[in-house]
Amino acid sequence: MKPLILFTTVLFCSPLYAAQLELPQGAGSRTWQTEELLKQAQTITVKDDVSYKRDMTYRAVPVAVLLPGIKADDHLQAVALDGFAAEMGAAPLLNRQGAQAWVAVEDPSQPWPPLADGKPSAGPFYLVWTNPQAGHISPEQWPYQMASIKRLAPVAERFPALRPDPKLAANDPVNKGFALFQKNCLACHRLNGAGDAQVGPDLNLPYNPTEYFAAGYLKRYIRDPQGLRHWPQAKMPAFAPTVLPDGELDQLVAYLKHMAKRKQPM
Missing domain, CATH: 3.90.420.10 (Oxidoreductase, molybdopterin-binding domain)
Structure with missing residues (x-):
């Protein structure tokens, strides 16, 4: 058995x-x-x-x-x-x-x-x-x-494609805008294909938002995305003046406009 x-x-x-x-x-x-x-x-x-x-x-x-x-x-x-x-x-x-x-x-x-x-x-x-x-x-x-x-490592070291023109002074509004971009935008967006985020679209390729938003509307969009483009599934938050004062918003847009002339090959 x-x-x-x-x-x-x-x-x-x-x-x-x-x-x-x-x-x-x-x-x-x-x-x-x-x-x-x-x-x-x-x-x-x-x-x-x-x-x-x-x-x-x-x-x-x-x-x-x-x-x-x-x-x-x-x-x-x-x-x-x-x-x-x-x-x-x-x-x-x-x-x-x-x-x-x-x-x-x-x-x-x-x-x-x-x-x-x-x-x-x-x-x-x-x-x-x-x-x-x-x-x-x-x-x-x-x-x-x-x-x-x-x-x-800092963003500028990891992603050189995000850097503004090195000839600009450290206190240039564009460089200040670059710092604001890292704080407020890079969590969701890439630029020139550079960055780790996988949520929002690239902000320079194929077109930069400063190239297709009419004057003043980009700032309005950053202030209140749903107020300009209603989309129930949208994830982008509003950036109130208490978080992003008008002067800093101008610097951020200056950086984006500057980078429109520094596109990398796709």
Whole structure:
């Protein structure tokens, strides 16, 4: 008689908190689990949340405590699950006064509301700010569905095709506009095919918006995209004067107009 062999079925269950967030730390990085972050989170209220358009309450951890070994002059990039890639200096993220950055953590047992009908929530991780007006924080500095924050070389080093004419003075409005482009536009758009974002169209190829928007309308579009081109699925946020003052908007447009003459081969 053949021996009786008993087969035991082992069930492997996914952990309750499966989401992961990779953050830079010292010379390397650390991957955080949802459960780990929730254990050290505190309750905060965010006024007029950029993504939800209303006051929101979150369980969140100050970004400053999650970035040991990161220096104020480091350059960071927050990457979302949909390809949104926000470029930002480390200094604002390390700030513990004024405008303060937080990693909001979605508790699977208490999920956040969807961003819109048929859409997911801003979780599992969302970079939010308290008192953002104190630091002129741009809507592009609120990446939701965040997967990682990486420490990288500055944008101008990684993507030479974005650079203005090197003959321009450092304080030229075009160079100031380049800095504003990195802060406000590069999270969604590429230019001359350069950049890491995968959300919006290229802003120089085949045509630059300064080439097809009538005078004044580009600025109106940046101020209120839905007011000029209504599109329910549009993702571009409005840039109010409190975030992008008129003088800075002029500099941003000056950079775009300048780059229209510096197109790279497709």
